Amino acid sequence: MSKFINKELIIWLIVFQTISFAIGTIPNTWYVNAIKSSLTPPKYFFPIVWSILYFILAYVGYKIFKENIFSSTIKFFYVLQMVLNFSWRPIFFGYQMIKVSALIILVMIILTFLILQELYKKQYFLYWILLPYLIWILFAEYLTIMIVILN
Numbered sequence: 001m002s003k004f005i006n007k008e009l010i011i012w013l014i015v016f017q018t019i020s021f022a023i024g025t026i027p028n029t030w031y032v033n034a035i036k037s038s039l040t041p042p043k044y045f046f047p048i049v050w051s052i053l054y055f056i057l058a059y060v061g062y063k064i065f066k067e068n069i070f071s072s073t074i075k076f077f078y079v080l081q082m083v084l085n086f087s088w089r090p091i092f093f094g095y096q097m098i099k100v101s102a103l104i105i106l107v108m109i110i111l112t113f114l115i116l117q118e119l120y121k122k123q124y125f126l127y128w129i130l131l132p133y134l135i136w137i138l139f140a141e142y143l144t145i146m147i148v149i150l151n
Contacts, residue, residue, distance in 0.1 A: 016058035028093040037146035081111040105141040
């Protein structure tokens, strides 16, 4: 293989996309009939956005763990944030625990904000790459809270 192909990064990307696909198969039949915010995007929008976001998360995670400039605390925050991220869909759609899901996103927001603070200081480029994820999960929190309120 070419010396320009980063095998470790490719593995990160494949693993994240595979997990994204797997959790995307969790049935969400109750959600179709739920009353949602008028700002809720169309159904086809979510897989597109999440594919891009998981690509971003894989890249940022790879860099956080590959480069020796990041603290073990930020690495822990990243892993915890991803565990919560991957658990959100089963809890929201599978178990229909919407309030718990809102709490999960809130913790994800806090962890992502803390990660972004360190990225801003140490890897400004990664800060800008991860920032859209924070914006999206803030929006996801709004959508989740609206489902709690409206249903």
